[in-house]
Amino acid sequence: MFKILIIIPLLVYLVILACLMSHVGVRRTKRSAVPLVVFLALPVCLFFLSWFLSIKTPDRDDIIGQYEIARSKWPGKNADWQHETYTLEITGSHAIVRDARTKTVWKYRIEWSDIRHRWGFADSTRRHHIVANDPTLYRGRFGHHYVFQSPLYGNVFFEKK
Numbered sequence: 001m002f003k004i005l006i007i008i009p010l011l012v013y014l015v016i017l018a019c020l021m022s023h024v025g026v027r028r029t030k031r032s033a034v035p036l037v038v039f040l041a042l043p044v045c046l047f048f049l050s051w052f053l054s055i056k057t058p059d060r061d062d063i064i065g066q067y068e069i070a071r072s073k074w075p076g077k078n079a080d081w082q083h084e085t086y087t088l089e090i091t092g093s094h095a096i097v098r099d100a101r102t103k104t105v106w107k108y109r110i111e112w113s114d115i116r117h118r119w120g121f122a123d124s125t126r127r128h129h130i131v132a133n134d135p136t137l138y139r140g141r142f143g144h145h146y147v148f149q150s151p152l153y154g155n156v157f158f159e160k161k
Contacts (some may be wrong), residue, residue, distance in 0.1 A: 016039065021056055038082070043116060049062050053141070054140045054141065055140060055141060056139060056140065056143070056144070057117060057139060058117045058137075058139065058144050060092075060117070062090060062117070063090055063119070063144075064090050064091060066087065066088075066160070066161045067090065067146065067159060067160050067161065068083060068086075068087055068088075068159065069083040069156065070157040070158060071083050073145070074155070074157060082156065084100065085099060085101050086099060086100070086130055086156075088146075088158050089152070090110070090119070092119040094107050094108060094109055095110050095131060097128045097130055097131055097155070105133075106127070107120055108122075108123075108127055108131065109121070109122040110135050117144075119135075119141075120134050120135075129151070129152050129153075130148055131148050132148070132149065132150060132151055133148060133149045135147065135148055135158075143160065144160070145157055145159045160161050
């Protein structure tokens, strides 16, 4: 089915392109070349537009690393304080929360699922309030960020450094 959806529009496109080229070849004027140029530029523009608007799916290597509080998602004094206080590090086997205020480090074992960008906590023990619940990944064209639901702060946004 997918091949039919690709081949039929491509054949129609080639037929119209051949007609336009024969039309331009007969007249050879600047005005008659405009539809041909527009018709040739349209697929290129659509390709780049679809690439720009597509959502990037991170893999495990993209996710592993240091994260900090994203002040741009919820700006203000509280976000600035949280940014200076908490960091999150995701390794291949652990999620590590650091508190700069108390110099405390919490380390929780995580498990990766079959989906290449999804992970969760391996156990249901009590965790630090910043990571009390499993994370929600939000993806965009140029990156991703995590949102944790903290009982004290509400939504906490982490972006990769």
